[in-house]
Amino acid sequence: MCGRQGDQQGRPTRAWEMRHSVNAGTDLWKTYPRIASIQRPKTSQQKSTANRFALIFTSVVALFLVFSLVALSKMSNFAKLSSPAEPIHSKMQILTNLRLQAQPSGSGGGEEKSTTSPPSSPPPPPPPLRMEIERLFRIGAENATRLLQVLTEDDPFGVSGINDANDFKCPSDISQRIDFPSLIDDTNAQKFRNNEPGAFIFYQHLRKAGGTGFCELAKSNMAHGSVPPYYCMPDNRGSLATPPWSEASYLLEKMNTRGWKLAANEWDVYYDKHARIPGAVLATTFRHPVDRWYSQYRFEHLEHRDGSDANSPRNSFYEYYKGMMGWTMNTNYYVTTFFGEEDKHPPANKGDFYWTYHKFWKKTITLQMFLKSVENVRKFNLLLVTEFLDYSVPLLDEVLGWKVPPKQVLPHEVQAMRAVKKNIPASARMAPDVYAAVCRDNVFDLLLFDLVKRIFLERYACKKAAATDHL
Numbered sequence: 001m002c003g004r005q006g007d008q009q010g011r012p013t014r015a016w017e018m019r020h021s022v023n024a025g026t027d028l029w030k031t032y033p034r035i036a037s038i039q040r041p042k043t044s045q046q047k048s049t050a051n052r053f054a055l056i057f058t059s060v061v062a063l064f065l066v067f068s069l070v071a072l073s074k075m076s077n078f079a080k081l082s083s084p085a086e087p088i089h090s091k092m093q094i095l096t097n098l099r100l101q102a103q104p105s106g107s108g109g110g111e112e113k114s115t116t117s118p119p120s121s122p123p124p125p126p127p128p129l130r131m132e133i134e135r136l137f138r139i140g141a142e143n144a145t146r147l148l149q150v151l152t153e154d155d156p157f158g159v160s161g162i163n164d165a166n167d168f169k170c171p172s173d174i175s176q177r178i179d180f181p182s183l184i185d186d187t188n189a190q191k192f193r194n195n196e197p198g199a200f201i202f203y204q205h206l207r208k209a210g211g212t213g214f215c216e217l218a219k220s221n222m223a224h225g226s227v228p229p230y231y232c233m234p235d236n237r238g239s240l241a242t243p244p245w246s247e248a249s250y251l252l253e254k255m256n257t258r259g260w261k262l263a264a265n266e267w268d269v270y271y272d273k274h275a276r277i278p279g280a281v282l283a284t285t286f287r288h289p290v291d292r293w294y295s296q297y298r299f300e301h302l303e304h305r306d307g308s309d310a311n312s313p314r315n316s317f318y319e320y321y322k323g324m325m326g327w328t329m330n331t332n333y334y335v336t337t338f339f340g341e342e343d344k345h346p347p348a349n350k351g352d353f354y355w356t357y358h359k360f361w362k363k364t365i366t367l368q369m370f371l372k373s374v375e376n377v378r379k380f381n382l383l384l385v386t387e388f389l390d391y392s393v394p395l396l397d398e399v400l401g402w403k404v405p406p407k408q409v410l411p412h413e414v415q416a417m418r419a420v421k422k423n424i425p426a427s428a429r430m431a432p433d434v435y436a437a438v439c440r441d442n443v444f445d446l447l448l449f450d451l452v453k454r455i456f457l458e459r460y461a462c463k464k465a466a467a468t469d470h471l
């Protein structure tokens with residue numbers, strides 16, 4: 001047997017106790033606290049303390065049991081009130097379907113009616129694909145390269161590999177549509193199609209994204225004299241956010257006086273209030289963000305439209321790009337253009353065409369800013385994409401009543417003839433590291449561009465599907 005010595009009952013012997021005492025006068029109860037705790041008689045003070053402790057302990061246990069019972073009761077009631085609506089709804093729907101299946105067809109009203117009240121309507125679903133858009137934005141905010149990889153490899157919106165709009169199928173599940181529910185107000189567009197007075201096109205001209213082509217298309221489809229002669233700009237510089245053109249009353253007065261039905265805004269950002277201008281039909285055209293940047297480089301710098309000497313050496317694209325970012329519209333041009341924020345003060349320098357973009361130079365693009373830009377874009381009656389212009393005829397007809405299809409237009413070619421007429425993607429013209437750097441700088445424009453392509457394809461495919469269903 002392991003442990004200390006003892007008698008047959010396991011108690012320590014007196015000799016063992018004496019040998020292990022600290023000294024002859026040591027109290028044995030203190031030497032062996034385990035034995036003393038059992039055998040030593042308690043004093044009256046100890047008994048009183050023990051009684052108080054027992055009373056306190058009993059009270060605490062009682063209170064705990066009471067609170068537990070109350071909490072369990074409340075949790076039970078809460079579970080009844082807050083149980084998910086979907087399982088209840090589904091169960092009731094199943095019972096209803098079973099009753100309908102059991103009911104003979106054509107049965108009359110003599111059957112007993114159910115007293116069960118109909119299930120309450122489920123809450124409205126969140127905006128379509130909203131959570132996916134938020135997820136992608138947060139990826140880009142943390143790591144731009146990772147978002148570019150996701151957009152290219154995962155293709156979350158199903159648009160990367162589509163060159164023919166007919167290859168895109170209208171989602172039968174409306175919750176999988178980005179453009180649902182529609183934010184478009186067709187009132188002014190209907191007036192424009194009917195040639196009613198006061199209705200006109202407000203065209204947000206994104207630089208080097210097909211704006212000149214849209215202007216020429218307007219001249220081919222609209223009455224002579226109804227389009228401003230200088231690139232569809234009623235103010236001859238396309239600054240409709242610049243005073244006094246920022247005032248709708250002034251703009252409408254000039255439009256009515258001249259009989260114009262189109263106003264292009266090229267140099268200024270889009271304001272929220274532009275959507276509220278009486279009679280305005282919103283239209284714009286998008287292009288791949290990096291292709292747009294390279295086109296601007298070629299148009300302004302390589303072809304000497306920036307005032308440089310024809311014999312002076314040319315900067316590389318990246319040198320031009322970095323220099324332009326410092327004083328023009330900076331990066332993510334599309335997102336900042338459609339954010340809709342108005343300027344509090346007119347431009348200090350009237351010769352600064354980019355003044356409405358200066359407020360974004362030191363501002364970080366947030367999720368709220370991005371979602372606001374997407375919302376504003378979705379409000380546009382006509383949303384075109386240069387890569388899908390060949391498929392835009394049905395939408396042009398539906399929104400504006402135009403029948404003449406678009407064609408390629410090379411602006412200012414009389415100033416500098418282009419040796420190559422075909423559009424070559426920027427990715428084929430730039431060094432891979434330069435292209436990747438520009439993509440990272442404009443990652444939110446690339447995300448918005450994929451969304452715009454998806455919206456265009458939805459409007460095109462779903463319109464075609466609806467037309468087929470009516471045949």
